[in-house]
Amino acid sequence: MSTVIEFESVYRAYWENRPVLSGVSFRVSQGEVVGLLGRNGAGKTTLMRLAMGLLFPQAGSVRVFGLSPTEEPLAVKKRVGYVAEDQALPPEARVEEIIRFHRFLFPEWDMELERQLLERFSIDMNAKIRTLSKGEARRVALLCAVCHRPELLILDEPAGGLDPSVRREFLETVIQLLNREGTAILFSSHQMNDVERIASRVVLLDGGRVRLDEDMESLREGFCVAMVPCGAAPDVRTLERMPGCLRVRRSFDDWHAVFRRPPEVVSAELRQALGEDGIRCIRVPLEDLFVEMLGEKR
Amino acid sequence: MQLYVNPADEVPIFRQLVRQITEAIAGRRLAPGEKLPSHRELAVQLVIAPMTVKRVYDELEELGYLETQRGRGTFVREVLPEPCLADQNEQAMATARLLLSQAYLGGMKFADVLKLLKQADREVMEGRPPKEES
Numbered sequence: 001m002s003t004v005i006e007f008e009s010v011y012r013a014y015w016e017n018r019p020v021l022s023g024v025s026f027r028v029s030q031g032e033v034v035g036l037l038g039r040n041g042a043g044k045t046t047l048m049r050l051a052m053g054l055l056f057p058q059a060g061s062v063r064v065f066g067l068s069p070t071e072e073p074l075a076v077k078k079r080v081g082y083v084a085e086d087q088a089l090p091p092e093a094r095v096e097e098i099i100r101f102h103r104f105l106f107p108e109w110d111m112e113l114e115r116q117l118l119e120r121f122s123i124d125m126n127a128k129i130r131t132l133s134k135g136e137a138r139r140v141a142l143l144c145a146v147c148h149r150p151e152l153l154i155l156d157e158p159a160g161g162l163d164p165s166v167r168r169e170f171l172e173t174v175i176q177l178l179n180r181e182g183t184a185i186l187f188s189s190h191q192m193n194d195v196e197r198i199a200s201r202v203v204l205l206d207g208g209r210v211r212l213d214e215d216m217e218s219l220r221e222g223f224c225v226a227m228v229p230c231g232a233a234p235d236v237r238t239l240e241r242m243p244g245c246l247r248v249r250r251s252f253d254d255w256h257a258v259f260r261r262p263p264e265v266v267s268a269e270l271r272q273a274l275g276e277d278g279i280r281c282i283r284v285p286l287e288d289l290f291v292e293m294l295g296e297k298r
Numbered sequence: 299m300q301l302y303v304n305p306a307d308e309v310p311i312f313r314q315l316v317r318q319i320t321e322a323i324a325g326r327r328l329a330p331g332e333k334l335p336s337h338r339e340l341a342v343q344l345v346i347a348p349m350t351v352k353r354v355y356d357e358l359e360e361l362g363y364l365e366t367q368r369g370r371g372t373f374v375r376e377v378l379p380e381p382c383l384a385d386q387n388e389q390a391m392a393t394a395r396l397l398l399s400q401a402y403l404g405g406m407k408f409a410d411v412l413k414l415l416k417q418a419d420r421e422v423m424e425g426r427p428p429k430e431e432s
Binding site: 194197 | 307309341345348349
């Protein structure tokens with residue numbers, strides 16, 4: 001699989017000595033759907049803007065299709081579709097004008113796909129942008145981002161602030177694109193159910209670094225959360241020193257420990273180390289894993 | 299055959315589908331030789347990544363329940379893998395003992411276990427009702 005995006009030890013700060021990203025490295029390959037997760041302010045938007053060449057890295061390198069997006073912006077943008085979180089289309093323009101402008105920018109524009117999406121989204125071509133609802137405006141932005149058949153799609157919180165039916169429509173459109181040409185997708189989201197549905201890999205940002213970079217399948221099958229009564233392990237370090245332990249936090253009278261190992265294995269080891277009492281190890285959906293990895297330590 | 303996914307379940311989407319299709323074949327709701335939707339169609343229908351459905355089909359093929367005929371699609375195998383009886387019995391017995399000891403430890407009686415088994419049988423034969431997505 002050829003590499004589509006490559007972040008290599010990327011460093012970016014908006015204020016001196018207060019980096020948003022300090023040494024981020026990962027790749028996105030052809031046909032992959034990578035969900036970028038992290039708390040608010042973790043640097044997800046910054047990473048995406050770096051990939052689009054809207055920002056430059058202060059150290060490290062960003063390559064898209066092997067090119068630098070700040071040095072060869074046209075060559076990169078031709079092959080990428082991007083929907084920003086706060087996509088600002090000119091308010092007085094009509095939908096038809098916006099679409100016509102994009103058609104003009106991209107010679108490979110697919111009229112048939114445009115027609116299909118217009119029909120599906122039931123967008124009024126004569127409406128002015130300022131009269132559209134948030135969901136309608138986002139649909140126009142998505143249409144403009146995909147009709148040139150990009151090899152890479154970057155979506156910054158595509159679901160943010162949208163109602164469930166628009167969110168679902170977004171997902172359906174994305175799945176159709178995946179079906180048609182195996183577009184690579186990098187998207188950020190706080191909707192863990194959406195991530196479970198479409199991501200093949202998950203990258204978790206925290207403290208300016210990559211905390212986790214895992215295939216969805218190994219994340220869901222090869223990870224677990226162990227719940228151990230604080231009485232059974234008076235010293236948290238006992239848990240932290242166990243093999244595969246990524247993080248421990250306290251939740252009321254229990255320790256919650258995330259392990260990068262399947263629950264059957266962890267359960268047996270914990271019982272041997274701490275006795276039988278009240279220890280539970282379970283596989284958890286992404287939402288819970290997110291909370292256990294990033295939630296307050298208390 | 300109706301399939302459901304619940305992304306918020308403890309069981310990952312991939313496993314949910316492997317289980318549901320296996321149960322549908324075991325319960326004859328999917329007959330030998332029957333054609334399944336293409337992985338792309340099913341992905342659109344269930345709103346999940348096409349790659350996930352592809353991997354589900356691959357796994358079921360490896361287990362010997364499905365076969366892909368080039369250019370024609372994916373089908374339930376006409377001849378399902380033959381059970382090696384001695385082996386199978388031993389495994390089933392071990393599973394039964396485990397089930398019983400867990401049930402007895404949880405304070406259940408044999409009759410309660412039978413009731414559970416009957417309900418499980420219904421679910422395998424008729425398909426489970428959809429779980430709510432939270």
